[in-house]
Amino acid sequence: MKKTLKFALTAALLVAAPLVSAKNVDCVKVSDAxxxxxxxxxxxxxEIVAIQVAANESCACEIxxxxxxxxxxxxxxxxxxxxxxxxxxxDQLRIIAQCAIAIAPDAISKI
Numbered sequence: 001m002k003k004t005l006k007f008a009l010t011a012a013l014l015v016a017a018p019l020v021s022a023k024n025v026d027c028v029k030v031s032d033a034x035x036x037x038x039x040x041x042x043x044x045x046x047e048i049v050a051i052q053v054a055a056n057e058s059c060a061c062e063i064x065x066x067x068x069x070x071x072x073x074x075x076x077x078x079x080x081x082x083x084x085x086x087x088x089x090x091d092q093l094r095i096i097a098q099c100a101i102a103i104a105p106d107a108i109s110k111i
Contacts, residue, residue, distance in 0.1 A: 027059035031066040038070035045071045046084045053088040060085055060092040061099035068103045079110035 030052060037048045045067050052063045064085050068078055078100055085096045101108050 025056050025059055027056070027062040030056050030059045031062040034063050034066040035070040038067055042071045045073070045077070046080055049081055049084045050088050053085045053092075057089040057092060060089045061095050064096050064099050065103045068100060073104065073107075075104070075107040075110045078104045078107035082111050 034048060034052050038045050041048075049063060049067045053060050056063065064081055067073070067081050071077060071081075073081060082096055082100045086093050089096070097111055100111055
């Protein structure tokens with residue numbers, strides 16, 4: 001019983017460690033920064049997405065949504081934004097795709 005409890009506590013600590021050490025990022029602020037940057041220079045939308053997703057993987061969804069909305073992206077551009085974000089945060093593939101589809105459902109065939 002003591003060994004089981006000991007292993008259970010150890011496992012819980014190992015699972016929780018990355019959550020505790022993860023930096024707290026305000027995704028709303030990141031999203032607002034992406035919107036402003038894309039509006040200022042929409043030709044650099046892919047570069048902006050790459051830089052922001054690499055720096056803030058936990059905000060990948062918000063970054064992708066902000067980039068799509070701010071650039072008024074067509075289907076091809078939505079696909080490029082998604083591809084760029086996935087290259088920078090492959091662990092976030094599913095959430096990136098789902099967020100893009102939520103914002104631009106007509107681009108689902110390209111994503």
